[in-house]
Amino acid sequence: MVSRVIPVDVFDLVIFGGTGDLARRKVLPGLYRRFLAGQMPEDSRIIGAARGELTDAEWRAQVAGAIAEFVPKEKQDKTAIAGFLERLTYVPIDARGTTGWERLKELMRENVVRAFYFSVAPGLFGDIAQRLSDHGIADAWSRIVVEKPFGRDLTSARALNEVLARHFTEAQIYRIDHYLGKETVQNLMAVRFANILFEPLWKAEYIDHVQITVAETVGVDGRGAYYDKSGAMRDMVQNHLMQLLCLIAMEPPWHFDPDAVRDEKLKVIRALKPVLAQDIVRGQYAAGGGEPGYAEHAENSASRTESYVALKVAISNWRWQGVPFYLRTGKRLRARASEIAVTFKQPPHAIFDDAKGWHENVLVIRLQPDEGMHLWVMIKEPGPGGMRLMQVPLDMSFADALAEVSEDVPDAYERLIMDVIRGNQTLFMRGDEVEAAWAWTDPIIEGWESRDDRPQLYDPGSSGPEDALMLMHRDGRRWREIR
Ligand SMILES: NC(=O)C1=CN([C@@H]2O[C@H](COP(=O)(O)OP(=O)(O)OC[C@H]3O[C@@H](n4cnc5c(N)ncnc54)[C@H](OP(=O)(O)O)[C@@H]3O)[C@@H](O)[C@H]2O)C=CC1
Ligand SMILES: O=C1O[C@H](COP(=O)(O)O)[C@@H](O)[C@H](O)[C@H]1O
Numbered sequence: 220m221v222s223r224v225i226p227v228d229v230f231d232l233v234i235f236g237g238t239g240d241l242a243r244r245k246v247l248p249g250l251y252r253r254f255l256a257g258q259m260p261e262d263s264r265i266i267g268a269a270r271g272e273l274t275d276a277e278w279r280a281q282v283a284g285a286i287a288e289f290v291p292k293e294k295q296d297k298t299a300i301a302g303f304l305e306r307l308t309y310v311p312i313d314a315r316g317t318t319g320w321e322r323l324k325e326l327m328r329e330n331v332v333r334a335f336y337f338s339v340a341p342g343l344f345g346d347i348a349q350r351l352s353d354h355g356i357a358d359a360w361s362r363i364v365v366e367k368p369f370g371r372d373l374t375s376a377r378a379l380n381e382v383l384a385r386h387f388t389e390a391q392i393y394r395i396d397h398y399l400g401k402e403t404v405q406n407l408m409a410v411r412f413a414n415i416l417f418e419p420l421w422k423a424e425y426i427d428h429v430q431i432t433v434a435e436t437v438g439v440d441g442r443g444a445y446y447d448k449s450g451a452m453r454d455m456v457q458n459h460l461m462q463l464l465c466l467i468a469m470e471p472p473w474h475f476d477p478d479a480v481r482d483e484k485l486k487v488i489r490a491l492k493p494v495l496a497q498d499i500v501r502g503q504y505a506a507g508g509g510e511p512g513y514a515e516h517a518e519n520s521a522s523r524t525e526s527y528v529a530l531k532v533a534i535s536n537w538r539w540q541g542v543p544f545y546l547r548t549g550k551r552l553r554a555r556a557s558e559i560a561v562t563f564k565q566p567p568h569a570i571f572d573d574a575k576g577w578h579e580n581v582l583v584i585r586l587q588p589d590e591g592m593h594l595w596v597m598i599k600e601p602g603p604g605g606m607r608l609m610q611v612p613l614d615m616s617f618a619d620a621l622a623e624v625s626e627d628v629p630d631a632y633e634r635l636i637m638d639v640i641r642g643n644q645t646l647f648m649r650g651d652e653v654e655a656a657w658a659w660t661d662p663i664i665e666g667w668e669s670r671d672d673r674p675q676l677y678d679p680g681s682s683g684p685e686d687a688l689m690l691m692h693r694d695g696r697r698w699r700e701i702r
Pocket of ligand 1 (some may be wrong): 237238239240241267269270314315337338340341343366368418
């Protein structure tokens, strides 16, 4: 077994919203797992900050509860948990008031990395940035981590970028998109840019179309208030699906370096054509299987917010001329399955008579749940049956490689937080990228609003609305099964 943990510098990480849902479910359990893996240097500290008047002991007890709930049992090591909890300090603080800021300042140490994680409602991002600056807490060593949603349209995203830029340089701002922290997403870049095999075929001449699917089985239970003002387009497409699209479509960056990668992603976003109304399908899950429908979850019976969206997207550049990218995402679907499927064109001339047995080559990049890559190729059906064709997958799943590594693969949040500490922005969105993504998304949403568009109802546990099937059928193509 090999340990591949890369050491990081000593750090102070302040989590604004340290008692909130995201901190409890993802950030703190993730940090514990990094501690367990030996990646948190001695003397590093985690400081929780929220309005609640808690003592250190009370916050530690809450964090212990979060670890018990959200870390797999086999990773719950009593000694390690005790050691981790000792690193935690809590400061009652009001992002909009004066409470707590002087105490936070006193706690800050010189010459260690300072990271401030804004795990609070987006309306507080500007207040926190302002107060960090006013109290002289943020110095050149400091970084801020900004959660999603980064605005709800171009205007608000611009305003937020401006507020943050008053106090921090772009090199200090880490805008999280947790999809970029997923293992397979990074593997996608390795497969594309560390092999000669794919690049010559990676263009309109050889690729028929690309499908990007992020299907969820969960509904919006408990998050209805946020989600109803957002919908799948803002919640998933503008950020996560857009990032996946960029990584598939971008030109090779000159180096695996934050700005080189982000420059190439930005070019893709700017090259996206406006989407026509007939190329978009919106859906909303109905009640079914004893579960309430979207409208009940959102506590808004008249809601027109989409919990599903499918669209056909085109990129206006040489490489992708005429290649459709079909994107879909939705809640309460048949299975939790996220994947990118790149379907190649037919060979120019068929020499085998078995036309029925023939299928296109497809590269499937599977993000979750069973991450890996499969390249579907044609072979001869084994046996004496003559020259019959069959499709088989070349399996590039990572299970074997992972078994060689002694510790678990960090989840997206763990990896991204450690990247913040290392000062590596490659997997974070730059301000201009986010704005360009909104500039493309805004007209789509404005179109729905101006037409008072109603999403089509779909059955929970299904593959989404009927019209989404038509989106591909009319082009003579089919969605891959969600499984
Ligand atoms: N939860 C999730 O799964 C995800 C969340 N996000 C984003 O993460 C952020 C946090 O979300 P989530 O954890 O769900 O939110 P919660 O409402 O669960 O938590 C909010 C946190 O902020 C604190 N807080 C609220 N007001 C103030 C204030 N004035 N000053 C200081 N602290 C304050 C709260 O504590 P107190 O009330 O005691 O002050 C609490 O700790 C949001 O931007 C959200 O969009 C992104 C992706 C997923
Ligand atoms: O950002 C979000 O992502 C989750 C899906 O993330 P995953 O890692 O579980 O695929 C989604 O449920 C949520 O609505 C959205 O805000």
